[in-house]
Amino acid sequence: MTAKPSARIYQGTLRNLRFLARKLQQGEIVAVPSETVYGLAGNALNARACRKIFTAKGRPSTDPLIVHIHSLRQLQDVAVINPAALLLAKKFWPGPLTLILPKREVVPDTVTAGLPSVAVRMPSDPLFRRLLKLCGLPLAAPSANPFGYVSPTTAAHVHHGLGLQIDHILDGGPTKIGLESTIVDLRQPAHPRLLRPGAISARELSRTLGVAVRPGLKGTGDSKQAQIAPGSLQRHYSPHARVVLHRRLSLRQAAKGDPADAWLFLQRPPGPARRHLYWFDVAGTAPAIARKLFAMLRQLDHAGYQRIHVELMPGTGLAEAINDRLRRAAAKG
C-alpha cells in the first residue's frame, strides 16, 4: 500500500480557486481560510461530502457542522428565517457570527447531527467568499483541526494537523480574528441564547435585537449532553500540555518554575527577556491576543513544555471570548 501524499497548499489565484470550486462540486473536501479560523469545507447539501469531513477530523457524528453561505438567498435555502435573524444578518454579515435556526429539509442530517436546527454563517474572508461564489454551494465547515485540538489560524497549522487526511488547503494567510465565531441560538427569537462567545459580543447582539442575549446551556463535558446543547463540549481547543490558568502571573512565580513550565503573560512583563517567559503581545490588547492565542498554545506545545501557565484577560467583550477558549484549553479530559 502506498501512503497518501500529504495535502497540497494552494495560493488564492483565480485558477486555483476555480480548481478548488470544482473539487467541492465533485464532493471533495477543501480546507479554507476564514476571518476566524481555518475551516474544513464540503458541499453542505451532500451527505457523503460531509461524512468525509467527520472522518478527516475524527469528529464524533453527534457534533453538528456550521453551514457557510455567500448570500441571504442561500440562508433562505438552508434555514427558516425570522426577523431577528435578518436584523443580525444585516448588521453583522459577512462576519464572525453564526446563527442557529430551524433547518430546511435539503440540509442532510449528517450536517446537523440529526438536530432539527442548523448553524449558518456568512464569512467575510475574501478568498472564502470567492470560493463560495464560484462553487455556488453552501459549504459545511468545522474548524480544520483534528477533533479536540487547538483550532488552526494558518495554512501550516492545517497541514500539520490534517495534512495526511486531506488533499487540498487554500492559503489565505494568518486569520484576522483568530477565535471561532460567536454562536447565537435564534430558534426562539424572543429568547436569544449565546452558545459560544466570540468577536461579536452578547452586548452588541442585544443592542441590535433590543432584547437581552443570555448565555445558553453550559456544557458538562459530556458528549451526550453536547448533542442536546451542541457547541458546549468542555474539553476543546486543547494542546497536549496542561494549561494552568492564573488571574495574574508574577515574575517571581515564573522564576521559581521548573524547565517543563512555560509562563505566558498577556503583555510583555518588565525586565529582560528570559527563558520560559512568553507574552502574547507587547501591549496586551484583546484583538492582538485573540489573533495569537491558538498559535501561541501550539508553539509552546511543540516546544515540549508540560505545563503552560497563562493569565486570564480582565474585561468584557472579546476578553470573555479569549477566557472561554483558555478555560476550554485548561479543562481536563
Ligand code: TXA
Ligand atoms: O468561526 C467558526 O465558527 C469556524 C469557521 C470555520 O467558520 N467554525 C467552527 O466550527 O468553529 P466548529 O465545528 O469547530 O464549531 C461549530 C460549533 C460546534 O460547537 C457545534 O456544536 C455548533 O457549532 N453547532 C453546529 N450546529 C449546531 C446546532 N444546530 N445547534 C447548536 N450548535 C450547533
Ligand code: MG
Ligand atoms: Mg472546532
